[in-house]
Amino acid sequence: MTHDEFVAYIRERYATLFDPTNSDEVWRYLITIGPGWWPLFTDFCEQMEGVLRHHDKTGRWYIRQVKEKFGELRIYVRPAPYERPDVDGFMEWVDDIDPPEPTHVEEMLGIIKQQVTGRAAHVCEDCGEPGELRVLDGWYSTCCDRHFEEWKARKASRKS
Known part of the structure; x- marks a missing residue:
């Protein structure tokens, strides 16, 4: 499966988990993780x-957003925009307002996210085999031994 096919699958299968106003351009950058x-x-x-x-x-x-950053899986989840009365009685569109106290749902989503990202710390982003966080010339990646050796070889060939 290609990355585009994976994104299309996620977009269709889990449509209710994503903002329906996302454009095709937004979808191009919304999920940027490797197949592992x-x-x-x-x-x-x-x-x-x-x-x-x-x-x-x-x-x-x-x-x-779903991405790799510093070799870690990052999943960003936010409340959907909602309407609220503003000072003048008109409805104002509000986005990304955090409630003062975490809700039960927010806590549960945080636990799920923590579990999944914790598992990703031991899985190669490229192939899904067991891996670990590696650092090469200040760049971070969670990868298996084989992909780490390939990464080192690519770096070395660029230097020569």
Whole structure:
């Protein structure tokens, strides 16, 4: 499966977990992780969907971005925009307002995210085999021995 096919699958299968106003351009950069982490992210989506359905919050929380940063899986989840009366009595569109106290749903999503990203710390982002965080010339990656050796070889060939 290609990256584009994976994103299309996620976009269709878990449509309620993403902002329906996302453009095709947004979707190009919304999920930028390697195939080794795709099963972990799919598991996250499955669990998130279950929590939201159980608490009648479907469409109230959206995945905003999924990426690798410093060799770690990062999943950003935010409340959906909502309307609230402003000072003059008109409705104002509000986005990304955190409630003062975490809600039960927010806590559960945080636990799921923590579990999935914790598992990713031991999985090669490229192939899904056991891996670990590696650093090469200040760049971080979670990868297996084989992909680490390939990474070192690519770096060395660029220097020569």
